[in-house]
Amino acid sequence: ACSQKKARNAALHPLWQSPLTIPGGTRQSPINIQWRDSVYDPFLKPLKISYDPTTCLHIWNNGYSFLVEFDDSTDRSIIIGGPLENQYRLKQFHFHWGAINDWGSEHTVDSKFYPAELHLVHWNAVEYPSFEDAVMEGNGLAVIGVFLKLGARHEGLQTLVDALPAVRHKDTVIEFDVFDPSCLIPSCPDYWTYAGSLTTPPLTESVTWIIKKKPIEVDEDQLEAFRMLLFTSDGEEEKRMVDNFRPLQPLMNRTVRSSFR
Numbered sequence: 001a002c003s004q005k006k007a008r009n010a011a012l013h014p015l016w017q018s019p020l021t022i023p024g025g026t027r028q029s030p031i032n033i034q035w036r037d038s039v040y041d042p043f044l045k046p047l048k049i050s051y052d053p054t055t056c057l058h059i060w061n062n063g064y065s066f067l068v069e070f071d072d073s074t075d076r077s078i079i080i081g082g083p084l085e086n087q088y089r090l091k092q093f094h095f096h097w098g099a100i101n102d103w104g105s106e107h108t109v110d111s112k113f114y115p116a117e118l119h120l121v122h123w124n125a126v127e128y129p130s131f132e133d134a135v136m137e138g139n140g141l142a143v144i145g146v147f148l149k150l151g152a153r154h155e156g157l158q159t160l161v162d163a164l165p166a167v168r169h170k171d172t173v174i175e176f177d178v179f180d181p182s183c184l185i186p187s188c189p190d191y192w193t194y195a196g197s198l199t200t201p202p203l204t205e206s207v208t209w210i211i212k213k214k215p216i217e218v219d220e221d222q223l224e225a226f227r228m229l230l231f232t233s234d235g236e237e238e239k240r241m242v243d244n245f246r247p248l249q250p251l252m253n254r255t256v257r258s259s260f261r
């Protein structure tokens with residue numbers, strides 16, 4: 001089987017032979033972040049975030065999560081600095097959550113789960129001609145992870161929550177034309193960063209993860225609104241969209257760096 005796999009791989013176009021396309025690789029995500037094992041890196045810069053709210057396009061339920069997608073045809077919504085060599089363009093953001101508040105995040109901190117986790121997905125438009133190309137490159141993507149914890153109602157999130165009933169079923173989309181996702185990012189500058197992968201197929205090892213140390217607070221009704229979404233299309237037997245997080249992956253030969261002491 002192994003030799004067959006090698007033969008099959010050899011038959012592939014060189015582009016697809018790189019280790020990046022073999023998701024059983026060495027830098028998979030998510031991981032547990034053991035705070036005391038993370039290494040402070042004084043050379044890490046502050047992350048600079050500048051989003052143009054008018055680049056917001058629509059919300060859609062893709063059957064995994066609900067995504068808010070942005071117009072990434074120009075450099076109007078970008079991040080720069082932090083661990084990044086270039087600026088990266090915002091493509092979309094989405095969430096992962098649990099059926100109950102005891103779990104739901106993809107990353108954990110000292111083995112603690114949060115009830116949900118926000119991912120803001122950006123791509124390296126300086127070095128690559130398209131998002132699809134960037135997805136296949138080791139420095140192609142940068143994802144900001146923000147933990148959600150149970151607490152006060154989040155007013156910025158509420159505009160998003162109010163739109164969710166309209167995308168209850170898989171493959172439903174609604175226009176969502178002005179939203180500034182920086183309202184979902186804690187003002188505290190502290191973050192961890194490590195080299196990882198997408199946490200859903202194609203699982204490619206192309207993500208520089210930037211995980212914010214401080215969570216944002218959301219209330220129970222807002223988490224419940226996530227849980228009333230469906231994995232299933234209209235007319236199919238309803239399956240609630242919950243527990244859409246990937247299991248923890250081995251750290252292997254990686255160090256998690258922190259931007260703070």
Ligand SMILES: NS(=O)(=O)c1ccc(S(=O)(=O)c2ccccc2)s1
Nearest residue numbers: 119121135143197198199200201202
């Ligand atoms: N959870 S995560 O942030 O790691 C993530 C998974 C998938 C994406 S993607 O939508 O960018 C994408 C990328 C390639 C193909 C299809 C979707 S981002």
Ligand SMILES: [Zn+2]
Nearest residue numbers: 094096119199
């Ligand atoms: Zn995600």
